[in-house]
Amino acid sequence: MLFYRTLLFLLPLGIVHWASAQPPAPEDFVNEVYHTIVDSAFDHYYLIAGADTCRFVKYDYDEWEKYYLKEEVPFVTLNELSEKAWLSRFPYFWKQQRLEKAVCITVRKADSLLFPERYGEVDRKRPVTERLVFSFSLPQFTDDGRYAVIDLNSVCGANCGISMTCIFKRVERRWRLIGRHVNYSSSPE
DSSP states (O other), X not given: OHHHHHHHHXXXXXXXXXXXXXXXXXXXXXXXXXXXXXXXXXXXXXXXXXXXXXXXXXXXXXXXXXXXXXXXXXXXXXXXXXXXXXXXXXXXXXXXXXXXXXXXXXXXXXXXXXXXXXGTOOOTTOOXXXXXXXXXXXXXXXXXXXXXXEEEEEEEETTEEEEEEEEEEEETTEEEEEEEEEEEEEOOO
């Protein structure tokens, strides 16, 4: 009888611990980290509706350790994130209703925002939020839910934009940026 009482007491503790290790929904994660690339003063931002694939499928550990990581991350953890990025090659579309400031748009709409002259809509006084388009990869999480990797991209024209692969660590119920690699960066001429 004592065994069953102990089991009934310990079982909820195990469930609570198991539930806390679960990674968040992709949109919940994006809501916590989008400010890494989107100006916090924007009241909205345009996000391509389909998630990109993450570039973290192949990486150089020594390079990441030396130049891009703000703190030590175990090799095994980076390998796990890389493997998950490699395996997640399926299409994913962001759930608009779960994103806080994002306005999900099609690639065609993004094209009309970035190159309005193609559509006969040239207005040089458009606010900056109307001239930027963002695309994010589907975030990938370690099995323990402590680390995540995501590509955050901003495009402002044909030869204008930035792409970053970012690694986050869950610290006290918040995601903290602990590594960032700029894949490309260019500004308009």
